[in-house]
Amino acid sequence: MTAQSTRRVVVKAEGVRKSFGRTEALRGVDLEVTEGEVLCIVGPSGSGKSTFLRCINHLEKIDGGRLSVDGELVGYRQRGDKLHELRDREVCAERAKIGMVFQRFNLFPHMTALENVALAPVIVKHEPKQVVEERARLLLERVGLGDRTASYPNQLSGGQQQRIAIARALAMQPKLMLFDEPTSALDPELVGEVLDVMRGLAEDGMTMVVVTHEMGFAREVGDALVFMDAGVVVEAGLPREVLANPQHLRTRAFLAKVL
Amino acid sequence: MVVLLAAMLVHSLVFTDTTRGGVRQSRYQWGIVGHYFASQSVLQGLVVTLELTAIAMAIGITLGVIGASMRLSPNPIVSGASWLYIWFFRGTPVLVQLFFWYEISYLYPTISVGIPFGPAFVHFSANSISVFTAAIIGLGLNEGAYMSEIVRAGILSVDEGQTEAAQALGMTRLQVLRRIVLPQAMRVIIPVTGNETISMLKTSSLASVITVTELFEATDLISARTYYVVPLLVVASLWYLIVTTVLTTGQYYVERHYAKGALRELPPTPLQKLRRRVASFSLRQTDAVLESDPFLGSLN
Numbered sequence: 001m002t003a004q005s006t007r008r009v010v011v012k013a014e015g016v017r018k019s020f021g022r023t024e025a026l027r028g029v030d031l032e033v034t035e036g037e038v039l040c041i042v043g044p045s046g047s048g049k050s051t052f053l054r055c056i057n058h059l060e061k062i063d064g065g066r067l068s069v070d071g072e073l074v075g076y077r078q079r080g081d082k083l084h085e086l087r088d089r090e091v092c093a094e095r096a097k098i099g100m101v102f103q104r105f106n107l108f109p110h111m112t113a114l115e116n117v118a119l120a121p122v123i124v125k126h127e128p129k130q131v132v133e134e135r136a137r138l139l140l141e142r143v144g145l146g147d148r149t150a151s152y153p154n155q156l157s158g159g160q161q162q163r164i165a166i167a168r169a170l171a172m173q174p175k176l177m178l179f180d181e182p183t184s185a186l187d188p189e190l191v192g193e194v195l196d197v198m199r200g201l202a203e204d205g206m207t208m209v210v211v212t213h214e215m216g217f218a219r220e221v222g223d224a225l226v227f228m229d230a231g232v233v234v235e236a237g238l239p240r241e242v243l244a245n246p247q248h249l250r251t252r253a254f255l256a257k258v259l
Numbered sequence: 260m261v262v263l264l265a266a267m268l269v270h271s272l273v274f275t276d277t278t279r280g281g282v283r284q285s286r287y288q289w290g291i292v293g294h295y296f297a298s299q300s301v302l303q304g305l306v307v308t309l310e311l312t313a314i315a316m317a318i319g320i321t322l323g324v325i326g327a328s329m330r331l332s333p334n335p336i337v338s339g340a341s342w343l344y345i346w347f348f349r350g351t352p353v354l355v356q357l358f359f360w361y362e363i364s365y366l367y368p369t370i371s372v373g374i375p376f377g378p379a380f381v382h383f384s385a386n387s388i389s390v391f392t393a394a395i396i397g398l399g400l401n402e403g404a405y406m407s408e409i410v411r412a413g414i415l416s417v418d419e420g421q422t423e424a425a426q427a428l429g430m431t432r433l434q435v436l437r438r439i440v441l442p443q444a445m446r447v448i449i450p451v452t453g454n455e456t457i458s459m460l461k462t463s464s465l466a467s468v469i470t471v472t473e474l475f476e477a478t479d480l481i482s483a484r485t486y487y488v489v490p491l492l493v494v495a496s497l498w499y500l501i502v503t504t505v506l507t508t509g510q511y512y513v514e515r516h517y518a519k520g521a522l523r524e525l526p527p528t529p530l531q532k533l534r535r536r537v538a539s540f541s542l543r544q545t546d547a548v549l550e551s552d553p554f555l556g557s558l559n
Contacts, residue, residue, distance in 0.1 A: 057427055059423055059426065059427065088431060088432055089431060092426075092429045092430065092431050093429065095426060095427060095428070095429045096428070096429025097429075098427070099427075100424075100427035102420060102423070102424060102427075104420055106418075106420040106421060106423065106424035107424075108421065108424070108425075108439055108443075109443065110442045110443055110517075110519060119428075119438065120425075120428035120429060120430065123430065123434055123438065124428060124429040124430055124434070125429075152519070165424075168428070169427075169428070172428060172429065
């Protein structure tokens with residue numbers, strides 16, 4: 001773990017703020033994710049953990065602070081002291097380097113599994129279709145669905161859909177993967193198959209930010225754990241330590257309920 | 260009750276008789292209907308009606324997609340322009356709009372294409388706009404306003420998560436719309452568009468007021484000459500019904516195409532339905548045999 005301090009910082013958040021109307025969802029979030037690290041964010045609903053995740057790929061615009069991925073500001077460009085908003089096309093280019101997996105899968109229902117996985121690299125990165133389809137097949141095999149390439153999402157279970165969603169994000173060959181409660185919408189017996197795929201990704205060295213309620217996963221796979229409440233990071237540290245010996249009252253109260 | 264009413268209707272269609280030239284015949288004069296049904300001028304009118312409907316709908320759908328995309332744009336000038344267009348063309352009767360396009364050469368004698376307030380590349384006299392073109396412009400622009408709202412409703416019916424997932428993959432606004440949102444919006448848009456097409460088929464008869472010789476105008480011209488008013492109304496109605504039937508069937512297949520992925524199993528085509536019904540009928544007969552036979556029935 002000490003080696004991580006010398007590693008490249010992929011995500012850097014400094015005092016990130018975000019409001020929806022009068023509600024402050026994020027009230028100054030500071031955290032860092034280094035290359036190859038798996039950061040798990042836990043916390044009660046409404047704590048701002050999903051909002052923060054969505055800020056990382058600019059699905060939400062931040063209102064204050066600084067947020068950068070790979071040294072580049074998310075959604076903005078700095079000229080002198082001023083921040084300029086990026087144009088749609090530039091934001092898209094930033095997003096293309098970041099994969100995201102959603103709680104409700106959000107697969108494209110009018111496309112087969114293979115089409116879901118192979119679409120974006122072709123139309124966003126302009127890669128040749130044959131190359132992409134070959135890669136898509138390999139990815140589907142890797143998530144254990146090599147035999148379901150021609151299936152439509154509604155012909156598949158939630159667990160299968162989520163694994164395809166992971167393959168879809170990986171097809172863009174991202175340098176960072178965001179997971180927004182990837183197992184929360186699944187039947188209990190399907191959770192394992194998705195977590196297995198995520199564990200495999202972590203072992204391959206993918207940088208991951210995972211918002212989750214799976215404390216077991218956080219303990220086993222996570223390199224770092226962050227507990228968020230009311231729009232701020234309350235506690236951060238090694239997952240084993242935070243889970244076993246929480247320092248803050250709020251962390252203790254939350255963990256007492258979920259563990 | 261329904262059967263009785265139907266019988267009365269059929270009776271009236273055939274036996275409401277009159278004497279014309281010493282020969283008793285149905286007031287509907289089915290012989291005359293048959294004579295003009297496939298006459299050349301009626302068929303020519305039919306072709307014009309089909310052309311009007313097809314071109315006006317094509318313009319309408321194109322404008323509808325553009326109008327809806329603009330209306331949903333975050334840019335207030337873009338969405339405002341779309342709002343204004345819809346407001347104007349939905350707010351005035353299409354009949355009035357048709358007359359307006361008919362009179363366009365009075366308002367703007369020459370039309371030129373070029374740099375606004377600068378040099379023009381092409382000049383042409385508005386008089387050279389034919390009544391057919393005027394009808395197409397009128398019907399198409401009016402339809403575009405309605406289609407805009409239909410397409411917008413379709414776009415709004417697609418789950419927000421779809422847009423987010425597509426954006427997260429790095430797709431631009433236009434790519435998200437074209438690849439992800441519109442194909443799914445089709446499920447909502449197609450049935451209503453089918454309805455609009457059928458409506459347009461009949462609305463196109465309004466083009467007769469600006470002297471376009473479409474189906475209704477063609478039959479009307481014949482009845483003005485021959486005084487066979489009712490038979491030619493029947494001729495026009497029959498053709499409208501026939502085309503509507505064809506369009507309805509086509510709509511069914513288009514809807515079926517866009518159900519891909521939304522339904523686990525596609526609904527059967529009418530032909531498949533018929534085959535299944537025949538199959539289940541023969542099955543039921545074997546069941547009946549089984550039930551009537553006490554020995555075989557007890558085996559079940």
